[in-house]
Amino acid sequence: MRRDNLEIPQPPANDRPGDWWMPAVDATGSTGDARVRTWSGRRRRWTVVFMICVALGGLAMLAMMPPDQLLKPGELSTPHAQILAGAVAGDKCGACHHQAALSLTAWFRSASGSHAGVRQSDLCVDCHHRTIDANLAFAAHNLPLSVRDQMTETVRLASQRSTAGSTGLLARLIPDAAVDQNDVACRTCHQEHHGADGDLLSVSNNQCQSCHSKRFGGFADSHPDWNGWPYGRGGELSFNHATHQQTHFPSWKSGAEKFDCSICHPAGPTGELVRVASYETGCQACHDDAMNVQAGKGIDLIALPSLPPSVLTDVSDWPEGATGFADGVISPLAELMLRGDPTVSGIVRVVPGADVSRLSIEDPQANQTLARLANGYQTLIDDVARRGQAAIQERLLQQGISPGPFRPVLRSLPPQLIESAGKNWFTRTNRIGPQNATIARPQAKIRLVLADEDDLLEDDLLGSSLLGDPGDDDLLVEDPLLEDPLQQDPLADSAERSSTGVSAVSPSELVRVGGWYRDDQRMAVSYRGNGHADPVMAGMIETFAQLGEHDPLKQRFFAASVVAACVSCHPAATAIPATWRAERQVGRRSEFTKFSHRPHLSVSALGDCSHCHQVRDRRTMPDHEFVFAGSEFKALGRESCAACHHTNAAGEACTQCHRYHISDGGLR
Numbered sequence: 001m002r003r004d005n006l007e008i009p010q011p012p013a014n015d016r017p018g019d020w021w022m023p024a025v026d027a028t029g030s031t032g033d034a035r036v037r038t039w040s041g042r043r044r045r046w047t048v049v050f051m052i053c054v055a056l057g058g059l060a061m062l063a064m065m066p067p068d069q070l071l072k073p074g075e076l077s078t079p080h081a082q083i084l085a086g087a088v089a090g091d092k093c094g095a096c097h098h099q100a101a102l103s104l105t106a107w108f109r110s111a112s113g114s115h116a117g118v119r120q121s122d123l124c125v126d127c128h129h130r131t132i133d134a135n136l137a138f139a140a141h142n143l144p145l146s147v148r149d150q151m152t153e154t155v156r157l158a159s160q161r162s163t164a165g166s167t168g169l170l171a172r173l174i175p176d177a178a179v180d181q182n183d184v185a186c187r188t189c190h191q192e193h194h195g196a197d198g199d200l201l202s203v204s205n206n207q208c209q210s211c212h213s214k215r216f217g218g219f220a221d222s223h224p225d226w227n228g229w230p231y232g233r234g235g236e237l238s239f240n241h242a243t244h245q246q247t248h249f250p251s252w253k254s255g256a257e258k259f260d261c262s263i264c265h266p267a268g269p270t271g272e273l274v275r276v277a278s279y280e281t282g283c284q285a286c287h288d289d290a291m292n293v294q295a296g297k298g299i300d301l302i303a304l305p306s307l308p309p310s311v312l313t314d315v316s317d318w319p320e321g322a323t324g325f326a327d328g329v330i331s332p333l334a335e336l337m338l339r340g341d342p343t344v345s346g347i348v349r350v351v352p353g354a355d356v357s358r359l360s361i362e363d364p365q366a367n368q369t370l371a372r373l374a375n376g377y378q379t380l381i382d383d384v385a386r387r388g389q390a391a392i393q394e395r396l397l398q399q400g401i402s403p404g405p406f407r408p409v410l411r412s413l414p415p416q417l418i419e420s421a422g423k424n425w426f427t428r429t430n431r432i433g434p435q436n437a438t439i440a441r442p443q444a445k446i447r448l449v450l451a452d453e454d455d456l457l458e459d460d461l462l463g464s465s466l467l468g469d470p471g472d473d474d475l476l477v478e479d480p481l482l483e484d485p486l487q488q489d490p491l492a493d494s495a496e497r498s499s500t501g502v503s504a505v506s507p508s509e510l511v512r513v514g515g516w517y518r519d520d521q522r523m524a525v526s527y528r529g530n531g532h533a534d535p536v537m538a539g540m541i542e543t544f545a546q547l548g549e550h551d552p553l554k555q556r557f558f559a560a561s562v563v564a565a566c567v568s569c570h571p572a573a574t575a576i577p578a579t580w581r582a583e584r585q586v587g588r589r590s591e592f593t594k595f596s597h598r599p600h601l602s603v604s605a606l607g608d609c610s611h612c613h614q615v616r617d618r619r620t621m622p623d624h625e626f627v628f629a630g631s632e633f634k635a636l637g638r639e640s641c642a643a644c645h646h647t648n649a650a651g652e653a654c655t656q657c658h659r660y661h662i663s664d665g666g667l668r
Contacts (some may be wrong), residue, residue, distance in 0.1 A: 294561055347369055
């Protein structure tokens with residue numbers, strides 16, 4: 001049968017498609033004002049009732065769920081989950097979301113009252129304030145605006161010198177005014193609730209682009225060239241690779257030792273290369289003998305100058321061994337101590353080069369200067385012998401110098417050594433202590449002998465042969481019985497003989513392993529160092545480092561050979577505070593660029609240090625370039641890194657070489 005011949009049935013009388021209601025029809029077939037629901041209306045009513053029941057059931061289930069599971073987008077990362085594992089249920093969300101501390105409805109309305117203005121980033125800083133400065137937590141890279149402007153200028157200059165500048169790199173690197181660099185939320189880079197395996201430290205290039213949107217391209221074609229990195233950053237130790245590799249090692253023992261980078265830069269426990277080896281491992285074999293020679297020269301604490309007799313009329317008890325021509329140099333340590341005496345502080349400053357021989361003894365003012373200088377030496381020795389370490393500390397504080405670095409010197413210097421020097425050099429011993437009692441000698445007495453006139457022995461008894469001439473000495477004076485043996489000290493002669501005896505060994509040789517000694521021939525108290533890492537020498541250097549840069553005393557101290565031997569390898573020891581050991585460069589939060597040798601050493605070609613670090617020929621280098629640390633290496637260009645760091649190889653993510661959080665001042 002054809003479709004067009006089919007009979008279409010009439011619609012039911014009680015249904016009107018699309019209508020909820022229809023007129024009611026009674027038994028007679030008439031309609032009135034009453035209405036009844038259509039089939040479609042009844043179906044819709046049951047549908048609404050069913051949906052209401054489902055909604056009520058869902059709300060009942062949500063009401064029975066704990067609040068911390070009701071609004072939970074995902075599991076926390078492992079670090080945060082471990083920290084919050086012991087917290088009560090209500091505090092787990094409230095630690096990072098202030099809405100959880102109020103009520104369930106607070107999630108759907110703005111904060112008010114005591115929580116007004118509280119942001120999620122503020123709660124992050126509450127826990128991370130020890131590692132991130134709260135004042136700069138929301139600033140881009142945690143750096144002040146002035147430092148960021150300096151970075152921008154550095155990028156601009158680098159882009160002009162490199163080929164990346166032609167690609168419009170500068171315009172892509174500098175954010176426009178729409179980016180608020182002073183209010184960067186933590187969640188911009190750190191996304192939570194991505195499961196226990198989520199890495200909060202993983203930042204993609206797209207997240208970096210949220211501030212630098214479409215402003216940089218690939219590493220090989222748009223990254224600016226660096227100016228000498230990683231060299232030129234300086235260091236705490238002074239070491240020239242060119243002179244050691246090309247001069248010292250070939251000439252030492254006829255080249256028996258090979259210049260090997262791994263000797264001084266071995267792999268540490270974590271696999272990262274050690275920046276510098278210890279002195280015993282890398283330096284002692286070659287430098288220990290020369291170090292001991294320099295230490296053997298010693299440094300004087302006190303060395304009395306020689307003064308002419310015309311000057312000593314106003315000076316009492318000046319040693320005869322220090323009397324003669326005006327000669328001698330005031331040692332730096334003695335001048336430092338004399339400066340702490342207000343009566344002679346101005347005197348030591350007017351002596352040219354601290355050399356008394358440069359003063360004209362014909363000048364009355366010069367004679368007065370030398371006389372006051374001699375009294376200053378005596379006062380210094382007396383003061384230290386009487387009050388010990390306190391006298392030296394007060395003299396340092398008088399000049400505004402902290403005595404803290406000088407404590408190793410004080411601990412090693414016995415005040416009795418200064419006291420013994422004063423007793424042996426100066427004849428006025430009561431300046432140090434009570435004068436010894438003088439031994440009284442008995443006076444000789446003459447016995448008178450009476451005789452008769454006819455005594456045959458009269459002439460003999462009264463003659464000159466017996467009594468002697470009036471000018472002769474009385475023979476009884478020399479009678480040994482007249483002296484009281486109890487008044488004689490049997491040790492006096494031996495002590496006198498020992499004090500006047502001259503040892504065949506130099507005083508400095510008596511302390512071959514280091515220490516203080518007294519040299520009576522030079523009338524000096526000196527210190528002999530103990531090779532490398534001597535704490536007393538380090539204390540002296542740190543103390544003199546507190547003087548002004550242009551102070552002649554500071555310059556004279558650091559010019560001494562024993563001191564120059566220390567600071568020539570440790571230039572950072574003259575800074576405040578002093579740094580004697582090389583600090584670790586990898587992992588420092590004060591640098592924008594980071595680097596680790598560990599993953600690179602897994603590549604066989606990079607196992608040879610010279611693949612990246614090539615030492616220049618020192619014969620082609622200007623002399624002034626030896627002053628700058630790292631100038632002995634050939635520049636490591638961007639193309640050396642771009643050979644491996646691209647999308648199809650080692651990758652070129654921003655965070656591979658750069659860190660976002662930088663300590664304040666790290667780039668200043």
